[in-house]
Amino acid sequence: MSARKRLAFAILWLALLLLAGAWLGRTLQLSGDLRKFMPDPRTPAQRLLIDELGEGPGSRLLLVALSGEPPAVLAQQSQALRERLSASPAFELVANGGETGLEAVPERLRPYRYLLTSSFDAHPLDAARLQAQLAERVQDLGSPAAPLLEPLVPADPTLETLKLAEAWQPATAPQRLYGAWFDRAGRRALLLAQTHAPGFDPDGQQRAMDALQAAFEAVRGDTGTVMQATGPGAFSVEIGNRTREEAGWIGSVDTIALVLLLWFAYRSWKAPLLGVLPLASAGLAGLVAVALLFDGVHGITIAFGFTLIGVVQDYPIHLFSQQRAGMSPFDGARRIWPTLATGVASTCIAYLTFLASGVDGLQQLAVFTISALAMAAIATRWLLPALMDPVPARDAANSHALAALWHRISKLPRPRIALGMLALAAAAVVAFAPGPFWENDLAKLTPVPPDALRLDAQLREELGAPDVRYVIALEAGDAEAALRGAERLRPVLDALVASGAIAGYDSPARYLPSAAVQQARQARLPDPAALRGMLDAALADSPFRPSVFEPFLADVEAARQASPLRPADLAGTPLAPRVDGLLLQRDDGATALVALQGLAEPQAVATTARAAGAQLLDLKQASESLVADYRGRVLWALGAAAILLALAVLLALRSWRRTARVLAPMLLATLVILAVLRGCGVELNLFHLVALVLAAGLGLDYALFFEHAGDARDDQLRTLHAIIVCSITTLLVFALLALSSIPVLRAIGSTVAIGVAANFVLALLVARQPAVRA
Amino acid sequence: MLLATASALAPALAAPEDAVDPDWILSRLARPAPSQTPFVELRNSRLLKEPLRVSGTYRRPDAATLVREVASPYAETTTLHAGEAVIERDGKSRRFSLSRVPELAGLQASFGALLSGDGDRLRRHYAVSSEGSRGHWRLLLEPRDAALAARVQRIVLHGRGSELRCIESIPADDGAVQRTLLAGAARDAASVGTAEALAALCSGDARE
Numbered sequence: 001m002s003a004r005k006r007l008a009f010a011i012l013w014l015a016l017l018l019l020a021g022a023w024l025g026r027t028l029q030l031s032g033d034l035r036k037f038m039p040d041p042r043t044p045a046q047r048l049l050i051d052e053l054g055e056g057p058g059s060r061l062l063l064v065a066l067s068g069e070p071p072a073v074l075a076q077q078s079q080a081l082r083e084r085l086s087a088s089p090a091f092e093l094v095a096n097g098g099e100t101g102l103e104a105v106p107e108r109l110r111p112y113r114y115l116l117t118s119s120f121d122a123h124p125l126d127a128a129r130l131q132a133q134l135a136e137r138v139q140d141l142g143s144p145a146a147p148l149l150e151p152l153v154p155a156d157p158t159l160e161t162l163k164l165a166e167a168w169q170p171a172t173a174p175q176r177l178y179g180a181w182f183d184r185a186g187r188r189a190l191l192l193a194q195t196h197a198p199g200f201d202p203d204g205q206q207r208a209m210d211a212l213q214a215a216f217e218a219v220r221g222d223t224g225t226v227m228q229a230t231g232p233g234a235f236s237v238e239i240g241n242r243t244r245e246e247a248g249w250i251g252s253v254d255t256i257a258l259v260l261l262l263w264f265a266y267r268s269w270k271a272p273l274l275g276v277l278p279l280a281s282a283g284l285a286g287l288v289a290v291a292l293l294f295d296g297v298h299g300i301t302i303a304f305g306f307t308l309i310g311v312v313q314d315y316p317i318h319l320f321s322q323q324r325a326g327m328s329p330f331d332g333a334r335r336i337w338p339t340l341a342t343g344v345a346s347t348c349i350a351y352l353t354f355l356a357s358g359v360d361g362l363q364q365l366a367v368f369t370i371s372a373l374a375m376a377a378i379a380t381r382w383l384l385p386a387l388m389d390p391v392p393a394r395d396a397a398n399s400h401a402l403a404a405l406w407h408r409i410s411k412l413p414r415p416r417i418a419l420g421m422l423a424l425a426a427a428a429v430v431a432f433a434p435g436p437f438w439e440n441d442l443a444k445l446t447p448v449p450p451d452a453l454r455l456d457a458q459l460r461e462e463l464g465a466p467d468v469r470y471v472i473a474l475e476a477g478d479a480e481a482a483l484r485g486a487e488r489l490r491p492v493l494d495a496l497v498a499s500g501a502i503a504g505y506d507s508p509a510r511y512l513p514s515a516a517v518q519q520a521r522q523a524r525l526p527d528p529a530a531l532r533g534m535l536d537a538a539l540a541d542s543p544f545r546p547s548v549f550e551p552f553l554a555d556v557e558a559a560r561q562a563s564p565l566r567p568a569d570l571a572g573t574p575l576a577p578r579v580d581g582l583l584l585q586r587d588d589g590a591t592a593l594v595a596l597q598g599l600a601e602p603q604a605v606a607t608t609a610r611a612a613g614a615q616l617l618d619l620k621q622a623s624e625s626l627v628a629d630y631r632g633r634v635l636w637a638l639g640a641a642a643i644l645l646a647l648a649v650l651l652a653l654r655s656w657r658r659t660a661r662v663l664a665p666m667l668l669a670t671l672v673i674l675a676v677l678r679g680c681g682v683e684l685n686l687f688h689l690v691a692l693v694l695a696a697g698l699g700l701d702y703a704l705f706f707e708h709a710g711d712a713r714d715d716q717l718r719t720l721h722a723i724i725v726c727s728i729t730t731l732l733v734f735a736l737l738a739l740s741s742i743p744v745l746r747a748i749g750s751t752v753a754i755g756v757a758a759n760f761v762l763a764l765l766v767a768r769q770p771a772v773r774a
Numbered sequence: 775m776l777l778a779t780a781s782a783l784a785p786a787l788a789a790p791e792d793a794v795d796p797d798w799i800l801s802r803l804a805r806p807a808p809s810q811t812p813f814v815e816l817r818n819s820r821l822l823k824e825p826l827r828v829s830g831t832y833r834r835p836d837a838a839t840l841v842r843e844v845a846s847p848y849a850e851t852t853t854l855h856a857g858e859a860v861i862e863r864d865g866k867s868r869r870f871s872l873s874r875v876p877e878l879a880g881l882q883a884s885f886g887a888l889l890s891g892d893g894d895r896l897r898r899h900y901a902v903s904s905e906g907s908r909g910h911w912r913l914l915l916e917p918r919d920a921a922l923a924a925r926v927q928r929i930v931l932h933g934r935g936s937e938l939r940c941i942e943s944i945p946a947d948d949g950a951v952q953r954t955l956l957a958g959a960a961r962d963a964a965s966v967g968t969a970e971a972l973a974a975l976c977s978g979d980a981r982e
Contacts, residue, residue, distance in 0.1 A: 072857060079873075098871070136863075142817045142826040143861050144842060144852050147877050147925065148870060150819055162868075178857025179871030186856070548821045 006387045010273055013387075017280045024287055028297055042629070044615065045622035048473055048591065059199030059468060060092075060581075062212065062231040063459040064191040065183070068224045074189035075178030077219045084215035085193055090208040093194040093577040097173060097181030106573060111558035112565050113160040114525060115518040124524045125158075125531075131538035133158045138543050155551035168511060168575070170504075174462050183462045190463050194577065195233055202240055202299075205233035230456035232468060235448045243742045250740060254733045261732065265725045266320050267393040274387055275316045278376040282312045285375035286368035298361050304690050305368040307748055310733070311347075311697040312376035314726040315340060318705060319380055321722030323392040324714075329385035337381055338652075339708040343701045344377040346648030350641035357637045359630070396721035397714035406717050415765060423668055426675035433675075438631065439683035440624035464504055466595035470602060472505075474592040474614040479567050479585050482592040483514035485613065486583075489594065492612045501605050503598025508582040511575050515564035525560045528553060627686070634689060645700070662707050665762035666699035672758040673751055687747040695755025698730060702763035709769045716769060727760040792907045797893055799904055799913050802936035804891025807837045811938075811956050814963040816972055818950030825950070825969055829960065832885075840885055854882045876922040877943065884915060884929060888938070900929070909934055910978055932978050934958075940976035 001009075041047040066074045066081070078096045085094040114120075123129065137157055140149045152161055174181045174190055181190040193212065197204020209229070216227045259272040286305055290297050318340065322332040354366035396402060448456075459465070474489065476482035486509035493505045513521075526534065531553055539546055567583060570576040584591040594614070599605060606616035650659045670692060677684065702723050709719035734756065737749025810833040817826040830844040844850040850863040859878060861868045872879040880899065887896035896902055899922075900915035913931040917923040925946055932940040939959035943952040953976045955963045966972055 075857060098873075138822070138826065139848055139850065139863060141819045141822060142815070142828045142844070143850060143863075144854075144859055144878050144881075145861055145868060145870060145875065146817060146819065147875050150821065153821060176858060176869070176871065179873040543822050543824065543826070545821060545823055 001386065003389060006389070007270070010270070010277065010387045013277055013383075014273065014280070017277070017284055020284055021280075024284070024291070028287065028291055041626065043622065043625065044473070044475070045617040045619065046626055048471075048617060049619055049622045049626065059232045060195045060197070061465055062193045062195060062208065062229050062233055063456065063463055063465055064193060064212070065228045065455075065459055066189040066191075066216075066225050067187055067228070068226040071177045071182060071186055071189070073223060074182075074225065075180035077223070077225055078180040078189040078191055080219045081215055082191060084219065085191075085212065088211045088215065090196055090204075090211040091193050092196050092581075094191065095170070095181075095193075096189070096191040097176045098179050109565070109569070109573065110155070110161070111555040111562060113156070113164055114556060114559035115521050115562070115565060116164055116513060117160045117521075119158065119160060119163060120521065120524060125526060125534070127534040127537040130157070130534050131542075134538050134542050134544060154548050155555050157549060157552055168578075170464055170506070173464060181463070183458075190459065192463055192465060194581070197233075199232045199236070202236050206237050206240070208233060209237045228455060228459075230452055230459055235452065235456075238452070239448065239742075243744065246740050246742050247745060250736050250745070254736055257732050257736075258729055261725070261729055262317075265317075265721075268389075270389065271320055274384060275313070275320070277384060277387075278315050278379040279309070279312045281379045282309050282372035282376035286372035289371035290364050290368045293367055294360070294364055298364060301361060301364040301368055304365055305372065307690055308365070308369050308694050308697070309372040309376070310694055310730065310752070311701060312373065313729065314698070314701055314722075315376055315380040316384060317725050317729070318719075318722045319384060319388075320392075321396050321718045321725065323388065324395040324397065324718070325391050328390055329388040333381050333385045336705075339704050340377060340380065340701075342649065342652040343697075343704050344373050346645050346652065347697055347700065348373055349648045350645040353637045353640040353644060356640075357633050359633060362634065362637065395714075395718075397717040399717075399721070402717055402721055406713075406720055409720070409764065409768070412765065419664075419668060419762070419765070423671055426668075426671040429675040429679050430671065433678040433681070435678075435681055436683055437678070438628070439685045440627045440631075441620070461598075464597045466506065466597055467599045469618060469620045470596055470599050470605070471617050471619065472594035472596065472605070472609050472614050473617050474594070476590050476592065479583060479590045480515055482583060482590040483509055483512060484516060486592040486594065487514055487517060489592075489609075489612050489614055492608055493594065496605060496608060499604075501599075501601040501608075502596050503600075505597065506578075506582065506595040508579050508592050511579050512565065512567060512570065512583075515566065518564040522560055522562075522564075525556055527560070528557050531556055631686060631689065634686070638689070638693065649700075649704075658707060661767050662700070662703040665703045665759060665766045666696050668766075669699050669755055669758035669762050670696055672762075673754045676754050677751065682747075682750075685747060687744050688751050691748040691751035692755070695752050695759060698726075698752075698756060699759030699763060702727070702759050703767040706763050706767040707769065711769070723760065723763075727756050731756045792909070794904050794906055794908050794911045796902045796904045796913060798908070799911055799931075799933065800888065800891050800893045800896070803888050803933070803938055805834075805889045807834045807889070809834050809889060812960040813842075814955040814960045814972070816953045816969060818952060820949070827972075829963075832956070834885075834889055837886070837890060840882055854878065876919065876925050880917060880919070880922045880926060880929070881941075881943075888931075932959075932976060934978070939978065942976060 041049065064081075066077055068074075069077070079098055082094045082096045082098060085091045134157055137149070137153050137159075140146065141153070149159070152159060174183060175186070176182065177186055182188065183190060193208075195205060195208040197208060199205065212229060213227075219225075220227075262271040262275050263269060265271065283306060286309065287297070287302070290301060290305075318336045319329070319333055322336055323329060324332075348370045351366045351369050354362045357363065472489070474482060474485040476485050486507045490507060490509055493502070493507065496502050497504060525531075535549055535553065539549075567579055567585070570579055582593045582595065584593065596605070602616065602618070609616045646659065646663060649662055650656070653659050653662065673692060673695060674684075677688065682688075705719050705723055709716045731753055734749045734752035737745050738753050740746050740749060810831050812829070813832050814827065814829040817828065819826070827847075828844045828850075829846050830842065830850075833841040833843065835841060838855060840854040842852040842854075844852075848863070850861065852859060852861045854872065857872050857879075859870055859872055859875070872882065883899045884896060887893070887899070893902070896915070899919060900917055903914045905912045905914065911933055913933070915929040915931070917926055917929075923946065926943055927946045928944045930942040930944065931938055932942070937957050939955065939957055941954040941956065943954075945951070951973075953973065955972065955976055959975055959978075963972055963975055966975055
C-alpha cells in the first residue's frame with residue numbers, strides 16, 4: 001500500500017467514525033435521569049426521593065423575579081409571563097399572585113363549593129346567619145367591589161367561592177401590587193413556576209428554562225425589564241452550561257497540545273491522526289454496545305466511560321515508539337501485543353464485576369468500557385499497523401537525550417525499604433488526616449455561585465416557597481385514606497405554625513377534603529324546603545328582590561345530591577396540579593405530602609409528625625445515604641475487580657514475583673494519590689473514585705510495559721520513550737482539567753494527574769527491567 | 775404639550791369669557807394632595823328593589839392614593855393604591871386588584887389625573903371632550919382601554935367653575951347609571967330624597 005493510500009484510508013476511517021458518531025449523537029436517547037444510575041432505594045425517604053420526587057416538591061419550582069421598571073409595568077409583564085408559561089407544556093403551574101378568575105373553575109364543579117368549604121362546619125347554615133350574610137351583601141353592592149361581586153351573589157350569597165379562592169392562595173404570600181406579587185420593597189415582581197420535568201432531569205429543566213427565557217423575551221418587548229430565575233432547575237442548567245463551557249475550552253487546548261506533543265515525539269504529522277483512531281473507535285464501539293444492550297444510555301455512563309477509556313490513548317503510542325527501520329509495523333504490533341493484551345484482558349475481566357453490581361448505570365459502564373477497550377486493542381493490533389509508514393521518521397532508540405536519561409535511570413536504586421516506608425506514611429495520612437473521608441453531598445460537586453444562592457434565599461423567603469430539603473410524608477392505602485390522614489394532621493401543623501416551628505405549610509387537604517368530610521358536610525346541608533324557608537325568612541325585610549336567589553337554592557341542592565369530589569374529578573382545573581403534586585397515587589397506595597415553609601425546628605417537626613403517624617423526610621439525608629449506598633456497591637465491585645485483576649495478571653505472567661512487581665507500583669500509587677488528596681483536605685467522591693480506577697489502569701500498563709521492555713537496550717529505550725510520551729500526554733490532559741473551576745472536573749483532573757506522576761515514578765523504580773549494557 | 779402651553783396662556787390671551795375647553799376645566803379642578811371632598815353615591819343593582827344611597831368622603835392623602843370613606847348608612851373604608859383595592863368593614867377586609875374591576879381602575883385613573891390636573895395622563899385613558907359654559911360644564915370621558923370600554927360607555931363629570939359636582943358613569947350595557955355627587959352637590963343632596971331628584975342634582979338641573 002502506498003503512503004498516499006494509507007493516508008487516504010486513515011482519513012476515511014476517521015471520516016467514518018465522525019459520521020457514525022454524528023448519527024449516534026442524533027439517534028441515541030441520552031437520559032439524564034440520575035435515578036437509573038443509583039442503586040435501588042431501601043428507606044421510605046429514599047423511595048420517595050427516587051420513585052416520586054426527584055428532590056422534593058420544591059425541586060421543581062423556579063423562582064422568578066422581574067425588575068427594572070415601575071411596578072405597574074412589571075405587574076403587567078408578570079401577568080403576561082404567567083399567561084405564556086401556563087400555555088407552555090414545560091410548566092405545570094405558574095403563580096404570580098394574580099387571582100384566578102372564577103372562569104377557571106368549570107361550571108359543573110361550582111356547586112361543590114358547599115362540600116369544599118369549612119364555613120358551615122362549626123355553625124350550620126340557618127336563617128339568622130343567612131340574614132346577616134344578605135345584609136353584608138347589600139353593603140357589598142354599595143361598595144367599589146360591586147362590579148366584581150354582583151354576578152356571584154345570586155348563586156352564592158355567602159360568597160363561599162371567594163373564601164375558597166382565598167384559602168387556596170399560598171399561606172405566606174408576598175404583597176400584591178397591581179394584581180401581581182412583589183417583594184417587600186415593591187421593586188421586583190415575583191412569580192413561582194413549577195416545571196413539568198423533575199428536578200433531576202437536566203434536559204427537562206433546560207427545556208423549561210429555555211421556555212421561560214423565550215416567554216420573557218416576548219413579554220419584555222423594548223422595556224428595560226430584567227429577569228432573574230433561581231431554584232434547583234435554574235441552578236442545574238447554569239452549572240451544566242458552565243461545566244460544558246469549561247470542559248469545552250479545556251478539551252480544545254488539550255487537543256492542540258496533544259497534536260503538538262505527538263508530532264514532536266514522532267516528528268510526523270501522521271502520528272496525531274493515527275493516534276486518535278483507536279480512541280475514537282473505542283468510544284464509538286462502547287456507545288454502540290451500550291445502545292444495543294440497554295434501553296437508554298445515561299449521560300453519566302458516557303462521561304465516566306470516556307474518562308475510563310482515556311487509557312486507550314496510550315495503545316497507539318506504544319506501537320509508534322516500537323517502530324524502527326527494518327521492522328514492519330505489524331511486527332511492532334506483534335511485539336507489544338502480549339503486554340498490551342495482558343493489560344486489556346485483565347482490565348476487562350476486572351470490569352466484569354460491575355456487571356454483577358445490580359445497578360443499571362454501573363452495568364452500562366462495564367459494557368461500555370469492556371467493548372471500548374477491546375475495540376481499541378483490536379484496532380491497535382490489526383488495523384493501525386496497516387496505515388503506518390514502514391519506516392518511521394525517527395527511531396526512539398537513536399535519541400541521545402533518551403539514551404542519557406536511560407543511563408541515569410539504570411543507575412537508580414530499586415528501593416524496597418524506602419517504598420515500604422512511603423506506603424506506611426501514605427497509609428497513615430489516609431487514615432489519620434482530619435476531616436471526613438467521603439463527600440456525600442452531590443450538590444457540593446456542582447456549586448452554585450454565592451450570588452445566585454443569596455438571591456435564591458431572598459426570593460424563597462419573600463415567596464414563602466417550600467423547603468427544598470424537608471417534606472412531611474404520610475403513607476396510606478389509598479388516596480382517600482391519605483387525604484383523611486392529611487386532615488388529621490392539620491391541627492397538629494397549625495400548632496407548629498403557632499409555635500413558630502414552621503412558618504407555613506401546604507397540604508393536599510387544603511384543596512380537596514376527603515370524601516368522608518364531604519359527605520359529613522352534605523348531610524348538614526338543608527333540604528330544599530328547609531332552605532327555601534330560611535331564605536324567605538331572611539329576605540323578609542331585605543332590600544333584595546325576592547326572586548334573585550333561585551340559583552342559590554339550585555346549587556345547594558346540587559351539592560347535596562352530588563357524589564363526593566375525588567382527585568380524578570379535578571383533571572383540567574387549576575386545582576389539579578396542586579393536588580397531584582401533594583397527593584402521590586400508586587397502584588398499591590398513596591402518599592400525602594406536606595410541603596413546609598420556613599422550617600425553623602426540624603427536630604420538633606419530626607417528633608410531632610411521627611406522633612401523628614407521618615414522617616418528616618430529610619431528602620438531603622436520603623440522597624446522601626443513596627450516594628453512600630452507591631459508593632458502597634462501587635467499592636465492593638472495585639474490591640472484587642482488584643482481586644480478579646491480580647488473578648488475571650498472575651495467569652498471564654505465570655510468576656508470583658513478576659505479578660508483584662507489576663501490581664505493587666499501581667497499589668502504592670493509589671495509596672499515594674489518596675494520601676495527597678486527603679493531606680490537602682479533599683473529601684473524596686464518586687468522581688475521585690472513577691479517576692482512581694483510571695489512574696490504576698494507566699499504572700498497570702506502565703508497569704506491564706516496563707516489566708516487558710525486553711532485554712535489548714534499544715527495546716528498553718523504545719519502551720521508555722513510549723511510557724514517557726504516554727505519561728506526558730495524559731499528565732497534560734488531566735493537569736489542565738485539574739485547573740478547572742468546576743469541582744467535578746477538578747476532582748477527575750487532579751486525581752489522574754497525581755496518579756500518572758506517581759505511577760510513572762513507581763513503575764520505573766519497581767517494575768523496570770534490569771538494564772543491559774549496550 | 776402644545777395644548778397645555780396654550781391653556782396656560784389662555785387667560786393672558788383673554789379668551790371669550792364663558793367658553794369652556796377640557797384643559798380649562800382640568801386646570802381648575804387640580805388640587806394638590808392631601809385633599810378631600812364629601813360625596814353621596816347612588817348604587818343601582820338589578821338585585822335590589824331600589825338604589826342604595828351611601829354617603830361619606832373621598833380623600834386623597836397623597837398623590838398615589840384614593841380613599842373612599844363611607845359614613846352612612848354604615849362605615850366602610852376603601853383604599854385604592856398601587857393597583858389594589860382594600861375594602862374594610864366591621865374589622866374585616868377584602869382585597870382585590872383593580873385589574874379585575876375595570877370600572878374602579880378607570881375611576882382611580884380619572885380621579886388621579888383630574889386632581890393632579892394631568893391632562894396628558896387623562897387622555898391616555900380616555901377620549902376627552904367638554905360641553906357647556908364655565909359656570910356649568912360637562913367633561914365627557916370615553917374609555918380607550920378595551921376592558922373598561924366593554925363595561926363603561928362613558929363617564930360624564932358635571933361641574934361649576936372649579937367645583938366638580940357629580941360623576942356619572944354610563945354603562946356599556948343596559949344597566950343603570952351610577953352617580954357620585956361631590957362637594958356642593960353632595961351637601962345639597964343631604965336634603966334630597968328621591969332618586970330622580972338626585973339625578974337632577976347631579977346634572978345640575980335642579981333648582982337650589
